[in-house]
Amino acid sequence: MKIPLNWLNEIIPLPADNGVLTDKLTMVGHMLDKRLVIDGEEVVDLELRGNRADCYSILGIAREVSAIFDTKVKLLQTLELTKVSKLLNSNLSVDTPLVKRAAMTEAFDVKITKSPAWLVKKLTAYGMESVNNIVDLTNYVMIETGEPMHAFDSDKVKGELQIRLAKEGEKMITFQGATLTLTKNDLVWSRGTEVLSVAGAIGEKYHSISETTKNILVEAANYDRANIRRSVYRHNLLTEAGIRHEKELDPNMVDNALGRFLFLLKKHGWGTPNCKIYDYYPKKLNPWKLKLNFDYLKTLAGVEIDTKTIKNILLNLNFKIIIQNRNFIEVLVPTYRTDVTLEEDLIEEVLRIYGYDNITPHVLSLEIPDDITPDYIKQENALRECATAVGFNEAITLSFVKESVSKLNIDPEKPLNTTAYLINPPSPDYKFLRMNLLCNLYELSKKTIHERAEEVRLFEIGKTYFKEKDKYFERRKIALVYYLSKDNSFNNFKSLMDSFFIKMCLSHVSYSNETYLLPLHNSFSVKLGNRIVGFAGVFDDIYYLEIDLDQILGQTKKYSVSLWPKYPPQIEDLTMVFPDRTYIGDVITSITSINRIIEKVELRDIFQNSYTFRIWYQDPNKTLTDTEVEKIRKEIITSVKNKFGGILKE
Amino acid sequence: MQEEIMSAKNQAIAQISGAHDNEELEQIRIDLFGRNGKITNILRGVKNVPQDQRQQIGILINETKKTLENMLLDQKNSFKENVREWFDPTIPVPLVKIGNLHPTSVVISEMVEIFKHMGFSITEGPEIETDHYNFELLNLPKDHPARSLQDVLYIEEPETLLRSHTSSVETRSIENLKPPFRVVVAGKCYRFENVNASNNAMFYQFQGFALQKGLSLSDLKGTLFHFAKSYFGKDRKIRFRCKYYPEVEPGVGLDLNCQFCNGKGCAVCKGRGWIEMLGAGMIHPNILKNFGYKPKEITGFAFGMGLDRIVMDRFKIKDIRSLYNGDIKYS
Known part of the structure; x- marks a missing residue:
């Protein structure tokens, strides 16, 4: 809120240096937002927080200054008002507990004029436009005391007035000329079927002060702030009154504020106050x-x-x-x-x-609590290291999927799951939550390729979001994308993918062909035992791998090392001929598992259907004899023939 | 014979250390070990040595031979070091691909490192949240004025939403963890924003909270000062002031002096001289009561900050959208 310093100074002494004032105010909770000079007036704009309704006023800030500097706030002069059960022109009835207090007073023979310079200057410095002397005076008292008030043309609101909930669809034209369609939850001042104002927010046009107004009725009230807040947001009525009434105002300032208004009205000779007040205040708030x-x-x-x-x-x-x-x-x-x-x-x-400032900073010296970091956090950090180790850069993308790639937003695993989406998206590109990491990484890759990158290696660790029946859930994923402008090939991608799995101690995964709902070519699943933990494939020349992090949580082996063997290995090459469509990876896995002294099997060469394997025989405890190797070789040949139909080429 | 060996050895040592190049050295080698070399000839003469001395002479000759051979080699190597062939270390070669972390991950891990030293663990929570965990349990009942500071993105109004702050993880943690605990969270949050260079509908927050008998505002101040000094530099000035947040009581705002104008006031700090860095405070008694704790028996503190601004400063990125849309070019 903007505080014109001269105005503040009228009711409280201020330190000579404005900087001292604003520093102190900042420290006690009212941060200096900006310093301004408006129309020659020094103004400080303070960031007020929502709980201090009392500070939305010169008086409130003066009280803060008083507490900080140990000085006294000057009392605001008011007129004493006598409580009556009925005012001369108008009467009020309240039929809802949403009104905590409502008070009205009258003034007669009012002269409506332009506001004098001092008043215009004050309102301008605060940031409000001048309307006429009476409206300006209600605003002046509101800024001064924090209590919003509204002046009606008394001759237009004669008789029985009411504060009630509006009827659904009831209309009101604001004094600014906008038409509001009210709901049954909006609190209004009314006269029969005429709506006079939306309580605490804005007045109606016809019943407000105009040039021809002779007598006025001024009201000030206190409402259930939550209700006012809802109306304010429902109809976008963040008026000066609205921003105060949506906070917890003090009902006890209502009569003082009206007394202050009449005092100033009389002082400036703008009308004759009728020092009577109608005060509906069923339950007084006591300290x-x-x-x-x-x-x-x-x-x-x-x-x-x-x-x-x-x-x-x-x-x-x-x-x-x-x-x-x-x-x-x-x-x-x-x-x-x-x-x-x-x-x-x-x-x-x-x-x-x-x-x-006077609180000594104390470095935590209490007992150190246990480390309770869950494994999945450690897993994600470890995976970041693994992916960067094989040369992938980390991307973080939005959790939303742009319209342009929304066709790819499919749950790759369960076709029945649907996307979770926002009912109030800031833009169409921020509506649908992603169900895989492909959509955004694909878009990023295309962008990178477009920027003339020769190679794309990106990974992302993040969540995907789903709706299954009525439930929403999230899955943690890691995805890798790979593209090479020259010699792009599956082998390049697979070499990186396999290295990645080795680095993360997950070399015991297996692959098998599988079709997914995503438009991936050559797609296959990544398995741990019989469980599918992820999938891969190629889309638009971009290779993609996605792994479900919860599926592999705790499944990685412990990193271990071994010593170089003390005895020499026997190495030999075996060339075998296989039928078409044999999975060579499976052949190698199978050979390796035949005997523990088969240390390693490597594919050395492919010629048509002939595959040359290099086999390392290695016993950690002794040098193998030819006879021992011979025996195992026979086992290999038999096993490969039985399982895969492979025949040794002599 | 012994004398002959010693004299040949000394002479050879002098010659080897005086040699200037490989050619000279090669000549010395031939003179010593060639078919007609000195040492070769001495070796040939061993058979004439009386039987009782032969072993001793043999050992001596072998040692001499070894010493001279080593010397020759050393001298040769020293030539190699002095005289080298032309070689270009600047020649460009294909590089091994190195992967790099996203700037936000870098900042998170740097911050986590500091808090780990103060006994903090790390945790996370769901991003699709309920109003209950995101607001109600945090002392932010419906229609609370502070709710207007956070325009929420709804999946199903009024209950299902995208978390608007990482404080939702605070409520979940207080519900699930047994004190004493100290935890930090870094994660994605969402708010209704008109997306532009300085606002995004998705952003990161870094949050911490601790619950332990005996924690005070003074501990919070110490923790945050240690963090701010470690992360932003010992020379930065810190302002620790009163600020209202519904989730805490007493509440704290922490500012750092603006590093661009050194506190004088500039466009970056909007003339304030200070940059708002984080919000904090003692966990509100209503929150503790929501989880069955008695506020006088146990106390806790909480703090939170936006990460993106810090990441952008650290990596000199001007547009917040660049962080998550693929604009980043890795080294």
């Missing part, structure tokens, strides 16, 4: 008691503040001390401090005036 335990303050703050200081701070903030002993102090909270309802709130009051 409430709060205790402050000194021990608790010490626990929460970590510093010890002497009782005298605590007392002074609370007194300067207008808390009334009713009990004080060695252990605690009990206070009455002034009703404008609607934000102070708990002991902790009171402790914050003491600490912020005492100064957060």
Whole structure:
């Protein structure tokens, strides 16, 4: 909120240096947003937080200044008003508990004029436009005291007035000329079927002050703030009144604010106040008691503040001390401090005036709690290392899928799952949540290729989002994409993929052909035993691998090393002929498992259907004899023939 | 004979160490070990040595031979080091591909490292959240004015939404973990934003919270000061001020002096001289009560900050959208 400093200075002495003032205000909770000079007036714009309804006023800020600098706020002059059960022109009935207080007063023989220069200057410095003297005066008092008020043309609102909930579809034209269609949840002032204002937010056009107005009815009220807030947001009525009424205002300031209005009206000779007030206030809000335990303050703050200081701070903030002993102090909270309802709130009051600066920083010295980092977090960090080790750069993409690639947004595993989507997307590209990592990585790859990159190696670790029946769930994934402008081949991709699995100690995966709903060519599944943990394939020349992280969580082997064998291996090449469509990877896995002394099997050469394998025979404990190797060789040949139909080429 | 050997050895040592090039060295070698070389000839004469001395002479000759051969080799190697063939180490070669982390991951792991030293674990939670965990349990009931600071993206109104802050992980953690604990979370959050160079509907937050008997505002201040000094530099000034957040009481705002103008006020800090870095405070008693704790028996603190701004500063990226749309060119 913008605080014109001269205005503030009228009711509270200010330090000579504005910087000192704004630094202190910032420290106690009202951060300086900007310094401005408006029409020659020095203005400080403070960032006020939503819980301090009382600070949306010159008076509120003056009280803060008073507490900080130990000075006194000048009393605002008001007219004393007498309570009556009926005003001269109008009467009010309230039929909803959403109104906590509603008060009205009248003034006659009102002269509607342009506002004098001093008033225009003040409103301009605050940031409001001048309308006429009466409307401006209601705004002036609102800025000064924090209580919004509204002036009606008294001759147009004669008789029985009512505050009630609107009828669904009821219409109102605002004084700015906009038509509102109200709902049954909007609170309104009305006269029979005429709606006079949306309570706490905006007035109707016809009943407002105009040039011909002679007499006025001024109302100030206090409502259920949540209801006002909903109306304000429903109809986009973030008016000066609206932003105050959506917060917890003090109902006790209603009559004072009206008294202040009439005082100023009279002072400037703009009308004759009728010093009567109709005041609907069924349940008066009284100051409430709060205790402050000194021990608790010490626990929460970590510093010890002497009782005298605590007392002074609370007194300067207008808390009334009713009990004080060695252990605690009990206070009455002034009703404008609607934000102070708990002991902790009171402790914050003491600490912020005492100064957060004066709290000693203390490096954690309590017992160190156990490391409870779950394995999946460690897994993701380890995977980042593995993927970068094989030369992949990390990408992070949006959780949303752009319209342009939305065709790819398919759950690759369960066709019945549907995408989760936003009902209030900021744009069509931020509507659908991704069901795989391909959509966005594909788009990124295309972009990179377009930027003339010769190679794309990207990985992403992130969540995918699904809806299954009525339930939403997320799956953690890692995906790799690969592309090479020259000599792009499956072998290149597979070499990286296999190395990646070895690096992450998951070399025991197997692959098998599988068709997926995603438009992937040569797609295959990645399996651990019989369980599918991921899939891969190629789309638009871009190779893609996606692994479900929860499926492989805890399945990786422990990283281990071995020593170089002390005895020499026997190495030999065997060339075998296989029928068409034999999976050579499976042949190698099968040979390796025949005997533990088969250390390694390598594919050396392919010629038509002939495959040359190099086989390492190695016993860790001795040098193998030809006879021993001979025996195993025979086993290999028999096994390959039986399982795969492969025949040794002599 | 012994004398003859010693004299040949000494003479040879002098010659070897005085040699200037390989050619000279080769001549010395031939003179010593060639068919008619000195040492060769001495070896030939061993058979004339009396039987009782022969073994001793043999050992001596072998040692001499070994010494001279080693010397020859050393001298030869020293020539190699002094005189070298022309060689170009600047020649460009194809590189091994090195993978790099995303800037956001880099910043997260750097921050996590600092908090680990202070006994913090790491955790995460769901991104599709309920109003209950994202707001209600955090002392943010419906129609709370602070809710308007966070325009939420809904999947199903009013209950299912994308989490608008990582504080939802705080509520889930307080529900599930047994104190004492200290935890940090880094993750994606979502809000309704008109996407432009400085706002995105998806962003990262870094959040921490601790629940332990005896924790105080002073501990929070110490923790945050240690973090801020470690991460942003010992010379940065820190402002620790009162600020309202519904999730905490007392509440804290932490600012750093603007590194661009050094606190004087510039366009980056909007003339304030300070950059708002994070929000924090003691966990609100209502939150503790929501989970059955008695606020006077156990206390906790929480803090949170936006990560993207920090990542952008650190990597000199001007447009927030560049972080997650593939604009990044890795080294």
